Amino acid sequence: xxxxxxxxxxxxxxxxxxxxxxxxxxxxxxxxxxxxxxxxxxxxxxxxxxxxxxxxxxxxxxxxxxxxxxxxxxxxxxxxxxxxxxxxxxxxxxxxxxxxxxxxxxxxxxxxxxxxxxxxxxxxxxxxxxxxxxxxxxxxxxxxxxxxxxxxxxxxxxxxxxxxxxxxxxxxxxxxxxxxxxxxxxxxxxxxxxxxxxxxxxxxxxxxxxxxxxxxxxxxxxxxxxxxxxxxxxxxxxxxxxxxxxxxxxxxxxxxxxxxxxxxxxxxxxxxxxxxxxxxxxxxxxxxxxxxxxxxxxxxxxxxxxxxxxxxxxxxxxxxxxxxxxxxxxxxxxxxxxxxxxxxxxxxxxxxxxxxxxxxxxxxxxxxxxxxxxxxxxxxxxxxxxxxxxxxxxxxxxxxxxxxxxxxxxxxxxxxxxxxxxxxxxxxxxxxxxxxxx
Amino acid sequence: xxxxxxxxxxxxxxxxxxxxxxxxxxxxxxxxxxxxxxxxxxxxxxxxxxxxxxxxxxxxxxxxxxxxxx
Numbered sequence: 030x031x032x033x034x035x036x037x038x039x040x041x042x043x044x045x046x047x048x049x050x051x052x053x054x055x056x057x058x059x060x061x062x063x064x065x066x067x068x069x070x071x072x073x074x075x076x077x078x079x080x081x082x083x084x085x086x087x088x089x090x091x092x093x094x095x096x097x098x099x100x101x102x103x104x105x106x107x108x109x110x111x112x113x114x115x116x117x118x119x120x121x122x123x124x125x126x127x128x129x130x131x132x133x134x135x136x137x138x139x140x141x142x143x144x145x146x147x148x149x150x151x152x153x154x155x156x157x158x159x160x161x162x163x164x165x166x167x168x169x170x171x172x173x174x175x176x177x178x179x180x181x182x183x184x185x186x187x188x189x190x191x192x193x194x195x196x197x198x199x200x201x202x203x204x205x206x207x208x209x210x211x212x213x214x215x216x217x218x219x220x221x222x223x224x225x226x227x228x229x230x231x232x233x234x235x236x237x238x239x240x241x242x243x244x245x246x247x248x249x250x251x252x253x254x255x256x257x258x259x260x261x262x263x264x265x266x267x268x269x270x271x272x273x274x275x276x277x278x279x280x281x282x283x284x285x286x287x288x289x290x291x292x293x294x295x296x297x298x299x300x301x302x303x304x305x306x307x308x309x310x311x312x313x314x315x316x317x318x319x320x321x322x323x324x325x326x327x328x329x330x331x332x333x334x335x336x337x338x339x340x341x342x343x344x345x346x347x348x349x350x351x352x353x354x355x356x357x358x359x360x361x362x363x364x365x366x367x368x369x370x371x372x373x374x375x376x377x378x379x380x381x382x383x384x385x386x387x388x389x390x391x392x393x394x395x396x397x398x399x400x401x402x403x404x405x406x407x408x409x410x411x412x413x414x415x416x417x418x419x420x421x422x423x424x425x426x427x428x429x430x431x432x433x434x435x436x437x438x439x440x441x442x443x444x445x446x447x448x449x450x451x452x453x454x455x456x457x458x459x460x461x462x463x464x465x466x467x
Numbered sequence: 468x469x470x471x472x473x474x475x476x477x478x479x480x481x482x483x484x485x486x487x488x489x490x491x492x493x494x495x496x497x498x499x500x501x502x503x504x505x506x507x508x509x510x511x512x513x514x515x516x517x518x519x520x521x522x523x524x525x526x527x528x529x530x531x532x533x534x535x536x537x
Contacts, residue, residue: 221478
């Protein structure tokens with residue numbers, strides 16, 4: 030085992046993916062990357078239908094997906110490895126969550142860690158092609174990644190073919206089925222029905238879709254092993270994770286933290302609250318508003334589940350007491366409604382209706398029937414779409430009604446609050462439908 | 468022999484004709500826009516014949532009855 034594991038060099042146990050960045054302060058090109066990590070251990074990762082050392086290591090490490098769903102990585106690899114025919118790897122670097130910047134940051138400062146992970150995963154499941162999917166609107170990222178891939182090609186580093194793909198940018202185009210559908214020549218909209226991608230995905234081949242950050246962790250597990258990986262995090266949820274902290278904190282940005290770090294400690298790492306907080310938005314636009322009294326909770330799926338929350342894509346937005354949570358939620362819901370793929374009736378019609386009611390509530394224009402209608406419509410969104418987009422919007426709306434219950438009463442009784450004139454806290458893209466799906 | 472069955476809706480295919488709710492009101496309700504709501508997806512044995520009729524009547528083949536996954 031390589032002795033230059035990040036912990037052995039004196040770097041903090043929760044700085045792994047970003048250790049090179051902290052050490053040098055500049056993006057790692059291939060030379061920097063190889064100096065720090067050496068070449069990816071592809072021979073050790075190579076698998077066949079029945080066994081793969083890397084998959085066993087990932088299982089022992091307990092690595093889970095860092096894109097939001099938290100599915101065990103080893104299980105995903107095993108399913109694809111068992112499929113019929115040559116597999117395909119898809120790197121999901123779409124990061125369509127507007128409040129998340131972790132994958133963009135990681136790909137900017139350590140692109141080769143992600144690419145190593147993709148190549149190692151390809152060796153483990155017997156894939157010959159890696160598609161790296163990014164939104165084509167992010168031209169700088171596109172250019173940087175294409176340069177990183179050229180470096181690897183010139184160095185003849187990889188036995189598999191790496192292809193950069195620029196997709197249209199919509200909230201739901203980062204769904205794994207949207208990527209597969211687009212790579213097959215279709216639109217970047219979620220696909221509901223089977224076949225499942227791991228059985229029949231890109232070009233009808235078994236397809237492994239993984240979030241960019243997950244693959245970077247995979248690249249480190251392949252080098253340093255499961256015991257090293259488990260030195261950070263909790264026994265149930267080991268390792269580190271990237272989070273994007275924004276809102277009312279002194280130093281917003283992307284951080285790497287151990288899973289199980291209390292939310293207050295995460296906020297402190299981001300400079301601490303800039304003013305007294307009433308809640309945080311946790312997970313992303315499809316996440317929940319968590320009241321400030323729960324900020325002592327460790328950041329794990331297990332600890333957050335009783336509160337109806339989850340780490341999601343690692344988004345944390347600090348909402349100050351002076352802001353209006355209902356107004357912020359109304360803006361997010363309007364955006365989510367505009368970004369429905371418009372394929373399923375309950376989402377196409379239900380989301381705008383919920384968003385409109387929420388806007389009326391936030392603006393103090395509620396009719397007497399609004400609250401019961403809003404609760405009813407919100408309750409009918411989950412589990413009635415081809416993807417989880419309506420479920421996410423419903424989760425956010427329901428958590429806002431819970432967390433800001435006193436504000437709801439005040440808005441219903443006295444109309445809009447003074448905070449409605451504050452500049453918006455969340456950076457929400459315009460609530461307009463995506464320009465293109467293909 | 469009756470096996471456990473579950474109703475499934477292809478949400479992309481469904482265009483809200485509403486025939487399923489008419490033929491199988493015991494299991495299918497409609498929302499305010501006419502799209503089906505299934506309070507419970509499991510089909511009791513006594514309703515399986517009705518459910519099969521509703522599946523056959525769906526004009527866009529969006530309603531299906533499947534073996535309940537174990």
